[in-house]
Structure formats: C-alpha cells, structure tokens
Amino acid sequence: MTNLTDLTVAQIRDGFRAGDFSARDVAEAFNANVAAARALNAFIVETPEAALAAADRADKDRAAGTLKPLSGVPIGMKDLFCTQGVQTTAASHMLEGFRPTYESTVSQKLWDAGAGMLGKLNLDQFAMGSSNETSYFGNVISPWRRGNGDNAPLAPGGSSGGSSAAIAARLCPAATGTDTGGSIRQPAAFTGISGIKPTYGRCSRWGIIAFASSLDQAGPMARDVRDCAIMLEAMAGFDPKDSTSLDMAVPQWEAGLSSNLKGKKVGIPKEYRVDGLDADVARVWDDGIAWLKDAGAEIVEVSLPHSKYALPAYYIIAPAEASSNLARYDGVRYGLRDLPEGANLQDMYAATRAAGFGPEVKRRIIIGTYVLSAGFYDAYYTQAQKVRALIARDFARAFEACDVILAPTAPSAAFALGDKSADPLSMYLNDVFAVPASLAGLPAMSVPGGLTQGGLPLGLQIIGPAFDEQAVLNAGLAIEERAGFTARPEQWW
Amino acid sequence: MSVDLTTVKKIASLARLAVSEDEAEALVPELNGILHWVEQLEEVDVAGIEPMTAVIPNTLRLREDVVTDGDVRDKVLANAPQAEHGFFTVPKVIE
Numbered sequence: 001m002t003n004l005t006d007l008t009v010a011q012i013r014d015g016f017r018a019g020d021f022s023a024r025d026v027a028e029a030f031n032a033n034v035a036a037a038r039a040l041n042a043f044i045v046e047t048p049e050a051a052l053a054a055a056d057r058a059d060k061d062r063a064a065g066t067l068k069p070l071s072g073v074p075i076g077m078k079d080l081f082c083t084q085g086v087q088t089t090a091a092s093h094m095l096e097g098f099r100p101t102y103e104s105t106v107s108q109k110l111w112d113a114g115a116g117m118l119g120k121l122n123l124d125q126f127a128m129g130s131s132n133e134t135s136y137f138g139n140v141i142s143p144w145r146r147g148n149g150d151n152a153p154l155a156p157g158g159s160s161g162g163s164s165a166a167i168a169a170r171l172c173p174a175a176t177g178t179d180t181g182g183s184i185r186q187p188a189a190f191t192g193i194s195g196i197k198p199t200y201g202r203c204s205r206w207g208i209i210a211f212a213s214s215l216d217q218a219g220p221m222a223r224d225v226r227d228c229a230i231m232l233e234a235m236a237g238f239d240p241k242d243s244t245s246l247d248m249a250v251p252q253w254e255a256g257l258s259s260n261l262k263g264k265k266v267g268i269p270k271e272y273r274v275d276g277l278d279a280d281v282a283r284v285w286d287d288g289i290a291w292l293k294d295a296g297a298e299i300v301e302v303s304l305p306h307s308k309y310a311l312p313a314y315y316i317i318a319p320a321e322a323s324s325n326l327a328r329y330d331g332v333r334y335g336l337r338d339l340p341e342g343a344n345l346q347d348m349y350a351a352t353r354a355a356g357f358g359p360e361v362k363r364r365i366i367i368g369t370y371v372l373s374a375g376f377y378d379a380y381y382t383q384a385q386k387v388r389a390l391i392a393r394d395f396a397r398a399f400e401a402c403d404v405i406l407a408p409t410a411p412s413a414a415f416a417l418g419d420k421s422a423d424p425l426s427m428y429l430n431d432v433f434a435v436p437a438s439l440a441g442l443p444a445m446s447v448p449g450g451l452t453q454g455g456l457p458l459g460l461q462i463i464g465p466a467f468d469e470q471a472v473l474n475a476g477l478a479i480e481e482r483a484g485f486t487a488r489p490e491q492w493w
Numbered sequence: 494m495s496v497d498l499t500t501v502k503k504i505a506s507l508a509r510l511a512v513s514e515d516e517a518e519a520l521v522p523e524l525n526g527i528l529h530w531v532e533q534l535e536e537v538d539v540a541g542i543e544p545m546t547a548v549i550p551n552t553l554r555l556r557e558d559v560v561t562d563g564d565v566r567d568k569v570l571a572n573a574p575q576a577e578h579g580f581f582t583v584p585k586v587i588e
Binding site for chain 1: 505506520527537539546548551552553556565569572583586
C-alpha cells in the first residue's frame with residue numbers, strides 16, 4: 001500500500017483521478033501526520049475538519065465528473081494569508097484571535113481549484129526573519145538534524161519556516177509561502193524542498209498581511225518543480241483588488257515544463273562568488289553548473305556589479321515600507337488593544353503596539369521610521385531606491401547575455417536555533433543571495449542541489465527575467481532530474 | 494550618522510511604540526550597527542539615476558466610479574477590540 005503522505009501533488013491529483021484512493025483517504029493521512037508532528041510547531045492552527053470537508057467535496061466531484069485542477073489535494077496555508085473565519089495572526093500577539101471576515105485572493109483561488117486546508121502554518125512574526133525564531137507562537141523546529149548524535153534543533157529558514165518544515169516532514173504535499181527578501185527560497189533551501197517566488201504582481205497581494213508592499217510576493221513551496229508549477233498556476237492571476245497585480249494571462253507552466261535547455265544560456269554572476277564562500281555551497285553550485293551544461297545549456301559569466309549593495313538597500317526599503325504598513329495596528333479596528341488605567345488615545349496606541357509587536361518587528365518599525373523621518377529621507381530612502389534601480393538595471397543587462405541566472409540560494413545550510421538570534425546583522429546576511437532578485441521583482445526559485453558534508457540540504461537558485469517563470473521552472477527541472485536529491489529527514493518527532 | 498538615546502526615544506514616540514528605558518538603551522547600539530552598515534550605500538554613484546518607484550513597469554488602472562461594496566458594517570466591526578452602537582470606540586479624546 002502506498003504511503004499517501006509520500007506522494008507529490010501531481011501524484012495525489014492523478015492517483016485520485018484514476019480512482020487509486022479517495023480524497024478522504026488522503027486528507028485523513030495528512031491530518032494524522034499533522035497531529036503527530038506537534039513537536040515541530042509548524043502549524044499555529046490545525047484545521048483537519050476543513051481538509052476533510054474539501055476532500056468530501058472532491059470525492060463527490062469525482063463521482064459527478066466535475067473535477068477541478070487540485071481536487072483531492074490538501075495543502076498548508078502560511079498564516080499570513082487571511083482565511084475567512086479561521087484565525088490569522090502573522091505569528092504575532094497583535095493579531096492573536098483575529099478571524100478575518102474575508103478570504104485572501106490567493107487562498108480563495110486555491111480553494112476554488114479544489115484544494116483543501118490542513119491548517120495555518122507558523123512563520124516569522126509579520127514575515128520578518130530568516131529562521132522562524134520571531135514567531136509569537138514559538139520557533140518552528142526543522143525536521144532535519146545534523147546527525148552524529150548532534151540533536152541541536154535547526155532553523156527551518158524563514159519567514160516561511162512552517163511551510164518548509166511541514167513539507168519536508170510530509171505534513172502537507174505543498175504549501176503557500178510569501179517572499180519579501182527570500183522568505184520562500186531560503187526556507188526551501190534549508191529543508192531540501194522547492195519553492196518559487198514569481199514575478200512581482202503575478203499573485204495578488206489582496207488579503208495577505210502586508211510587510212513591504214513593493215517586495216511582497218506570494219508563491220508555492222512543494223517537494224518538486226512540477227508541483228510548484230501546478231500550485232503557481234492555481235495561485236496566480238489578475239486581481240482588480242491589488243493595484244500592482246499584473247493584468248496578464250496565467251501561462252500553463254506545468255504543460256510547458258521541459259528540461260531540455262539546448263540553445264539556452266545560463267549566467268553565472270561573478271560577484272556572487274564571494275571570498276570565503278562556504279566550500280559545500282561552492283561545490284553544489286559547481287554541480288549545478290555541470291548539470292545545466294549536461295541539459296544542453298551554454299554557461300556564460302555575467303556581472304551584477306551592485307550585488308553587494310542589495311542587502312543594505314533592502315534593509316532601508318523593507319523597514320521603511322513596514323513602518324508605514326504596520327501603522328494600521330492601532331488597537332482600534334482589529335487586533336490587540338492595551339488600554340492602561342487612565343490612558344488617553346495616544347497612550348493606548350503606544351501601549352498596544354508595545355505589547356503586540358515582538359522585538360524584531362519593533363526594531364524594523366523604528367529603523368523604518370528613522371530612515372523616513374524629516375532630514376534623513378533623501379540620505380537613506382531615496383538613495384536606497386536609486387541603488388535599487390541600479391540593481392534592477394544590472395539584471396536587465398545580464399539578461400541580454402543569458403536566459404536565466406544560477407546562484408546559491410543561501411550562503412550556508414541550516415544553522416541551529418539561537419545561533420544568530422543575538423545579532424540582527426548576522427541574521428540579515430543570510431539573505432545575501434536571495435534579496436537582489438526581490439529588489440528587482442524577478443521570478444526566482446530554489447531547488448535542492450545536494451547535501452553538505454554533514455548531511456544537511458543546500459539549495460540552488462535560478463533567477464529569470466520578469467514574466468519568464470517558465471525558464472526558471474525549466475532550469476529547475478533540469479537540475480532536479482540530475483541532482484537525484486532523495487534525502488529526507490529521519491523521523492524523530 | 495548615528496543615533497543617541499534621545500533620538501531613539503523620539504523615533505519610538507513617532508512610531509507610537511512605548512519603550513522602556515532599558516529597551517531604548519539596548520536599541521541605541523543595535524540601530525547604530527545597522528545604520529552604519531547601510532551607510533555603505535553612500536559610496537554608490539547614483540548620478541542620473543531615478544529612484545525606483547515601480548519594480549515591474551505597470552500603469553495604475555482606473556475603474557468605473559461606482560460603488561463595489563457596502564452594507565458590511567458588522568463585518569468591519571467584527572474584530573474590533575471594542576465597538577458600540579455600530580461604531581469603533583476609543584478613549585475620550587476631547588475633555
């Protein structure tokens with residue numbers, strides 16, 4: 001008997017259609033895995049009854065011949081997407097108990113496509129973090145361990161750390177993520193799964209709790225490239241409710257998958273080969289180059305000269321936008337209210353925000369407020385937006401010479417929880433390879449590339465030109481077919 | 494540029510964040526570390542470069558000037574910490 005929780009999205013979809021098993025069987029199997037894995041703390045809210053209800057609808061649809069693209073497939077939903085009637089917190093105390101009266105566009109599209117919800121996945125608070133250590137609801141523990149008796153809990157990456165841990169641990173076959181500066185790709189790399197951030201504007205931001213609106217972009221995380229294509233097709237599409245939504249048809253990415261890269265050029269950005277690059281990361285990057293060559297691609301060196309300025313620009317722009325977006329949490333309309341005895345309105349605002357936000361969120365609000373304040377705006381914010389324009393120009397020039405760019409996803413494998421939480425800067429530096437594509441709004445994905453000497457997963461990142469998710473997915477597929485990545489965490493939870 | 498305790502308190506007040514003396518003191522070196530690091534952007538030659546406003550070229554759409562929603566008062570108030578008589582309520586602001 002097949003273990004249903006080992007199946008990919010495509011295998012569940014196709015097996016369900018073929019009558020090999022019922023949707024209810026699938027939902028029950030994943031519900032059981034979710035309930036048995038609380039040690040990972042991947043879910044903030046479990047919704048087994050929602051998964052079963054969707055499964056029952058799928059079983060009826062199959063009998064009636066009215067199947068939908070994701071009928072029978074249960075998924076995890078990052079707790080940054082508003083889900084009607086189901087607590088949505090952004091992993092913050094501020095929104096504890098918040099039950100949206102509406103559904104985010106992306107989650108609605110997934111339900112309309114027939115998917116069911118297993119639960120709301122933990123994340124870094126307001127998606128601010130790279131290790132899932134800033135959640136008010138506790139750290140997510142990666143299912144991976146270093147082995148050799150070293151059982152130190154490892155970071156699942158962030159901010160979509162609940163999503164990455166849940167997929168790697170077979171608690172769900174796929175999940176939603178959001179990526180502001182690497183929050184899909186870095187956790188995917190840390191846990192040996194795949195994830196794609198599409199072109200900015202592909203997925204509607206409506207109903208996704210805002211962090212930095214010019215960067216925030218939803219995307220899927222799953223075990224392989226095909227599943228990412230299937231999920232992204234269901235999630236993407238024009239939405240009049242998001243002013244930056246792309247008014248373009250959604251390509252048939254799954255049907256367009258092809259790992260034959262003959263005639264394609266793959267750019268290797270020389271600035272990413274930094275001094276002191278981790279030896280394992282460099283080795284897997286070289287493997288990736290060889291695999292893409294084997295798939296028929298020509299390898300060319302490209303230059304992204306402003307790469308080293310991407311992170312500092314990001315840490316001005318993202319906090320600036322966050323300080324503005326998070327001004328809405330005022331203790332009046334929704335969320336927490338802290339009203340000290342005798343407090344006036346201003347005191348209530350300040351007390352509410354002090355009680356509702358965690359330290360990293362406060363840090364970013366204060367940085368953002370400072371760089372936007374009178375007298376500093378041009379020196380920080382305007383300068384950062386100019387540098388951002390240069391970073392986008394670097395990519396535009398590079399894509400005159402190549403079709404996609406190959407780079408590492410992160411500078412290291414997963415680190416232990418607590419290793420970097422004392423020093424914000426060292427945590428920020430973990431996103432060094434992920435942030436440039438975010439600043440330029442480009443599609444980028446991480447696929448498993450191999451393991452470190454110590455046995456932890458490393459990701460390879462493919463960055464494509466705007467709107468060309470297909471090229472990114474195809475290069476990802478070419479790597480996937482050659483990497484033969486079958487490692488999975490040994491179950492200890 | 495660097496910040497001192499007074500500036501941190503001022504910024505926190507602008508951001509409507511109550512901070513204790515200890516929190517404010519801890520923030521000073523943290524913020525200075527981050528600000529010092531981002532100031533490397535000063536060395537970038539940005540002559541003639543327009544600050545980016547839209548990452549993907551896109552035009553703001555116009556739609557028909559018609560009502561698209563409404564009659565959702567109770568939904569809007571559903572998550573309010575305190576609501577009375579169909580309104581959000583706040584502490585008294587006028588003496």
